[in-house]
Amino acid sequence: MRRHVESDGLAVNAVAGTHVVFFGIDLxxxxxxxxxxxAFKRTDHSDGEVIWLKGMKTFKSTVPHPAPxxxxxxxxxxxxxxxxxxxxxxxxRAYTYEVVALYGDPSGLTADRSVTIEISTEAEEGPTHSAYxxxxxxxxxxxxxxxxxxMPAEMGQGAYDWLSxxxxxxxxxxxxxxxxxxxxxxxxxxxxxxxxxxALKAAHARGAKVKVLYDDREAxxxxxxxxxxxxNRAAVAAAKIKTLCEGRKNCRLMHNKFFILSKHxxxxxVWTGSTNLTENGIFGHLNAxxxxxxxxxxxxxxxxxxxxxDDPDIDEVYRDANVAASPTxxxxxxxETTCVFSPRGKDLDALQWYTQIADDAQGGLFMTFAFGMHxxxxxxxxxxxxxxxxxxxxxxxxxxxxxxxxxxxxxAIRRRTNVVVAVGNRIVTNAFxxxxxxxxxxxxxxxxxxxxxxxxxxxxxxxTPVVVTGxxxxxxxxxxxxDENMLVIQGDKRIADIYFGEFxxxxxxxxxxxxxxxxxxxxxxxxxxxxxxxxxxxxxSWMADYFNVADTxxxxxxxxxxxxxxxx
Numbered sequence: 001m002r003r004h005v006e007s008d009g010l011a012v013n014a015v016a017g018t019h020v021v022f023f024g025i026d027l028x029x030x031x032x033x034x035x036x037x038x039a040f041k042r043t044d045h046s047d048g049e050v051i052w053l054k055g056m057k058t059f060k061s062t063v064p065h066p067a068p069x070x071x072x073x074x075x076x077x078x079x080x081x082x083x084x085x086x087x088x089x090x091x092x093r094a095y096t097y098e099v100v101a102l103y104g105d106p107s108g109l110t111a112d113r114s115v116t117i118e119i120s121t122e123a124e125e126g127p128t129h130s131a132y133x134x135x136x137x138x139x140x141x142x143x144x145x146x147x148x149x150x151m152p153a154e155m156g157q158g159a160y161d162w163l164s165x166x167x168x169x170x171x172x173x174x175x176x177x178x179x180x181x182x183x184x185x186x187x188x189x190x191x192x193x194x195x196x197x198x199a200l201k202a203a204h205a206r207g208a209k210v211k212v213l214y215d216d217r218e219a220x221x222x223x224x225x226x227x228x229x230x231x232n233r234a235a236v237a238a239a240k241i242k243t244l245c246e247g248r249k250n251c252r253l254m255h256n257k258f259f260i261l262s263k264h265x266x267x268x269x270v271w272t273g274s275t276n277l278t279e280n281g282i283f284g285h286l287n288a289x290x291x292x293x294x295x296x297x298x299x300x301x302x303x304x305x306x307x308x309x310d311d312p313d314i315d316e317v318y319r320d321a322n323v324a325a326s327p328t329x330x331x332x333x334x335x336e337t338t339c340v341f342s343p344r345g346k347d348l349d350a351l352q353w354y355t356q357i358a359d360d361a362q363g364g365l366f367m368t369f370a371f372g373m374h375x376x377x378x379x380x381x382x383x384x385x386x387x388x389x390x391x392x393x394x395x396x397x398x399x400x401x402x403x404x405x406x407x408x409x410x411x412a413i414r415r416r417t418n419v420v421v422a423v424g425n426r427i428v429t430n431a432f433x434x435x436x437x438x439x440x441x442x443x444x445x446x447x448x449x450x451x452x453x454x455x456x457x458x459x460x461x462x463x464t465p466v467v468v469t470g471x472x473x474x475x476x477x478x479x480x481x482x483d484e485n486m487l488v489i490q491g492d493k494r495i496a497d498i499y500f501g502e503f504x505x506x507x508x509x510x511x512x513x514x515x516x517x518x519x520x521x522x523x524x525x526x527x528x529x530x531x532x533x534x535x536x537x538x539x540x541s542w543m544a545d546y547f548n549v550a551d552t553x554x555x556x557x558x559x560x561x562x563x564x565x566x567x568x
Contacts, residue, residue: 004564009027010027010099011026016120018501020089024564037101057077057534080542085508090121092123129293129492131469133287134166135164135283138441172196187305188276191245192277198239213309246311250312255471255478260302262302271291274470286506288469297487337487358456394452465496469489470484
């Protein structure tokens with residue numbers, strides 16, 4: 001849901017997903033002088049709670065010695081930014097927010113102007129599309145506070161529930177729909193988390209037909225097994241579901257993560273996304289699960305599953321069948337949801353289509369990259385235009401062999417005034433702004449630490465936003481070599497708002513941590529066991545970058561895009 005409200009020179013654009021309500025703010029030139037920031041009051045109409053939302057920074061003149069981990073009302077210590085978000089909202093609730101511009105001396109701030117916004121968060125389950133994101137933030141202050149910064153295996157179910165944030169629960173509910181007369185067909189790369197395997201076993205016990213394909217290609221590097229096949233086999237054996245499963249051996253990488261629900265022989269719904277069924281996949285790095293309630297789409301997935309079920313070689317026959325079943329782009333491109341199945345031909349048609357969608361994005365482009373940014377997208381981000389382009393990466397490069405070139409390209413696009421990039425990181429010191437040192441993983445051995453999602457959001461605030469999501473990284477192997485599936489969704493504002501909120505949640509989270517990393521490299525901190533407050537600015541100079549057209553931090557272009565046009 002989206003709302004734009006303005007009054008007396010203050011404009012606020014609010015976008016509500018399921019768990020996030022995002023605010024873009026702007027001030028007319030005549031009312032900027034002496035503004036000290038913005039306060040946020042929230043009324044929850046489900047339980048009647050009325051609160052001023054809180055932040056961590058204080059004015060030194062009024063609270064010179066804040067306690068570590070203490071939070072403060074934004075009414076006394078406002079937010080000095082033109083974008084902010086409430087990450088404590090609940091799905092499917094009606095809220096009223098009052099956004100207040102505060103002026104004057106920090107010891108006696110005055111509320112000279114405000115706007116009130118009535119908005120409801122989206123319900124988790126939608127009529128066609130539903131999206132679920134895990135916390136994706138074991139590197140977080142809240143995890144460090146709640147669970148003593150220990151491995152979730154040490155802390156128990158509460159830690160797992162908090163990290164899952166409804167992602168695993170949604171998958172279990174999806175599989176739990178199947179009973180007698182139903183069937184479940186799955187294709188999974190890493191197939192290991194006991195609760196998911198137990199849910200499939202339970203569905204079979206209820207009378208459902210269950211058949212799951214998993215990556216079973218035996219591979220070794222220097223004599224040691226690589227890939228998930230060995231752990232997959234062990235998990236299947238431990239769950240006692242061997243008769244319900246079949247290994248896919250003739251693949252390069254059977255990278256899918258989907259399940260199809262059929263009722264009385266008719267495919268009706270699909271679970272897909274980026275989530276591998278492992279401890280790190282569900283509870284560690286950022287992942288998404290996406291449900292489509294659409295018989296036509298489910299039938300396309302069923303036909304793809306049947307091709308996979310023959311355990312085909314990665315040859316031209318198999319590739320041609322996938323291209324024929326899911327041409328890119330479809331002509332005409334009129335369907336709300338378009339499926340893309342891989343592997344495909346050498347022309348990398350799918351990658352070219354995704355690049356074109358990104359290049360055509362009007363106003364804003366938001367992408368996540370688990371394994372560095374492919375050069376085709378670096379070109380898009382380097383285009384000479386005024387489109388706000390944001391990216392969230394797990395790391396700065398694709399491979400050791402491309403590291404130098406990738407890091408140089410990323411550094412170049414970061415210098416552009418309309419490009420904003422964040423790379424996953426954690427706080428490794430207790431010496432900054434009352435923050436605690438954080439974990440970087442939920443298990444000892446990880447391949448991806450921070451960001452594993454593969455999605456693109458093009459022109460999210462337009463009438464026809466585009467969401468691209470699924471299992472495939474935006475890379476040549478994901479198009480030409482791997483078993484993959486993607487969805488291209490156009491015109492669904494509800495699902496675009498959900499993906500936008502989750503992107504901004506994790507972008508903001510990791511952008512700050514990357515900034516702390518840079519500050520540490522500049523040796524701005526004291527000893528590791530020390531901390532020092534980072535105070536609010538006590539005059540209106542805090543907003544200068546937001547109105548400087550040459551600003552390279554992206555503050556100027558973000559203010560313009562997120563707040564929308566201001567009439568004064």
